[in-house]
Amino acid sequence: MDSLSHLTPSELYRLAGYSSKSRIGSSNASQRNNISENIVQDIGSAYCSIFNWATMQYTFISDSVKNVLGYNIDAFFERGLNFTFSIIHSIDMRKLREVHLAIFSYYYKTAPTQRSRLRFSYNLRIKTASNDYIQILRQSTFIDFTDDGKPTMEYIYNTNITGFKFNNYINLTIHQLSESGVYVLCHEQEFSDSYPKLSERERQVVELVRKGLLTKEIADQLNLSIETVKSHRKHIIAKTGACNMTAAINMIRN
Known part of the structure; x- marks a missing residue:
């Protein structure tokens, strides 16, 4: 695959292990109220979301996304992944296929009984409603699965880490929760910048x-x-x- 071509929702659906015959549809706004705000703790520099991989739709987004990115949650529910992809930095978008190839490669190499213990983390740049780019640390775990082990529900915690110094690379880390309740680093990978050269x-x-x-x-x-x-x-x-x-x-x- 061409690593410079942008990832699409349909391709992401296939990378997650689903049929190439996409079931992607429009978001159902009634899903928003099915998840209690009590499952997340909102702070000023972070927001949470739950994503349904079977339907490729957001099931829940915390109101604090407005504090972090400046957008109302309606934009994510009404436009779905197309909106999310539109606000990711274009250079980071070029790397997202490779990032998700690495994520799902590790996911499917892990025993089905252990997949809920994996935590995937990577940084990327997102454009806010005021047209500024900020660095977001995206940490997620899969919390529900199909009978044959495909991911269905993913819980995602997004933190604004703009105050830290970065080299504009995407750094992916995968941790696994041990029996003693400690997350142990089991995979780390860097996706370097692909800035076109200036004349x-x-x-x-x-x-x-x-x-x-x-x-x-x-x-x-x-x-x-x-x-x-x-x-x-x-x-x-x-x-x-x-x-x-x-x-x-x-x-x-x-």
Whole structure:
């Protein structure tokens, strides 16, 4: 598979072990009230969700998602995974197939009786409602299964860890709960960045923007037209997957 092509809900469904004949449907809003808020503890920097792999729909999302990402829960219920995928950083989206291949490879190598003891954790960048990217640590366990061992319900705890320093890699860790009640690390894997390289001219534009020069001033200094500089700026934003030039410069510097 091409690791640079984005993961789709249908392919994710197949990676989880389900038939290629997808059962993915629209979300049923009545499911939202079937799970009590008492099963989660919401804090300002985290939110919880429960995902049904058999239907590829969210069953529950805590209201604190609004505090962390700025979106109402309706966006996730009404648009499902398509909305979730749309707010994940484009470069991280390129890696998600490899991440889930590693997750389900380990999952199906584990004895069915032990699969509920696995905890999967990885970081990724998500765009908030204010168009800023934050780092989220996603930790999950499967809490319900089909008779033949496929995952059905997944409990997910998402924490804003933007305050920590990252190299913009996705780091996957898999822990297994021991008989003594301690999670033991059993797999670790790093998925490196795949930033497209900037051209020499684009690097010059980045440096001048970083110094505070405006588009016209950059054009004068590099002997370019204003439209050419604007074009370079657009290419830089597109290559980094950032939402604006400031975000692109921050990502390049990191």
